[in-house]
Amino acid sequence: MSLVIVGSLAFDTIQTPLERREKIVGGSGTYCSLAASFFTPPKIVGVVGEDFPKDVLALFKRKKIDIRGLEIRRGKTFHWEGHYGHDPNQRETIRTELNVFGDFRPNLPGPYRAADIIFLANIDPGLHDDILSQMGRPALVAMDTIKLWITTKPEAVWRALGKVDILFVNDEEIRLLTGETNLMKAAKKILASGPGLLVAKKGEHGACVFGRDFVFGVLGRVSENVVDPTGAGDSFAGGFLGYLDKMGKVTRPNLRRAAVYGSVLASFTIEDFGIERLKRLRPGEIEERFLEFRRLVSF
Ligand code: AMP
Secondary structure, eight states: OOOEOOOOEEEEEEEESSSSEEEEOHHHHHEEEEEHHHSSOOOEEEEEETSSSSHHHHHHHTTTEEEEEEEEESOOEEEEEEEOOTTTTTTTEEEOGGGTTTTOOOOOOOGTOOOSSSEEEEEEGGGGGHHTSSOOSSSSSEOOOHHHHHHHHHHHHHHTTOOOOOOEHHHHHHHHHHSSSSSSHHHHHHTSSOOSSSEEEEEGGGGEEEEEOEEEEEEEOOOOOOOOTTHHHHHHHHHHHHHHHHHOOOOOOHHHHHHHHHHHHHHHHHTTSSHHHHHOOHHHHHHHHHHHHHHHOOO
């Protein structure tokens, strides 16, 4: 199988209650493909400016991430600034400088077009139709979205939902999108609009996965070591979809394991700023933590 990830590659400025980091590498596509690379060699689609560090491109190559779909344009890389308070589940966007990302029109290289899974990570929902029209017949289309698109382009988000199989969103976004405070009612509304699966991320508490006739939960890791929550959602999606791509089949047990791997990858990302923890993560650590998650819920 193969997995295409369309998303942002960014410089992030992060302020936590304890520390500030200026212009460190981030972006939804970056986190997602690094997390997925532990299971499958993903293909990334995105755009960066000439200022994007060459050593990160080299890291992608070492991780077997296909970067033929990555455009390097004259100009500056997308820059986002976010501030966290003492609750890591709450963050405020301070700045969004689109730069080269502003007029990005994804163009998928030939070998990408036959991929089995495509993830539309946190990009303008108005781009979805164009991207999907470049694809053959992917077995799975997944998307993520954020408050920005739900508030500025709600019709485009609902239209996009009609064409996807899996939606990844957090609690707040689900309520905003559906106008429902009850998660079950909100999930039903979303499932009725298209996707067969809704992954409702609940920050440090884990996630709930809703299907048309089932629901299950996965815990977040109970940890004292939360340094920077940025990228947790994208790492969850990367771990989840990377594992499904590796397994090649969407079965109920595979979905459950995919959700646990998603939660495991997210739990590592937040242990350091930016992509630092993912950079030094070893496959053995993932398996160890997978077992730890199992022990947490077994009785
Ligand atoms: P997450 O913490 O997983 O929800 O995602 C964080 C990442 O999303 C950061 O690394 C940002 O660079 C990226 N991001 C923030 N705003 C946008 C946006 N408007 N479009 C695309 N990516 C964004």
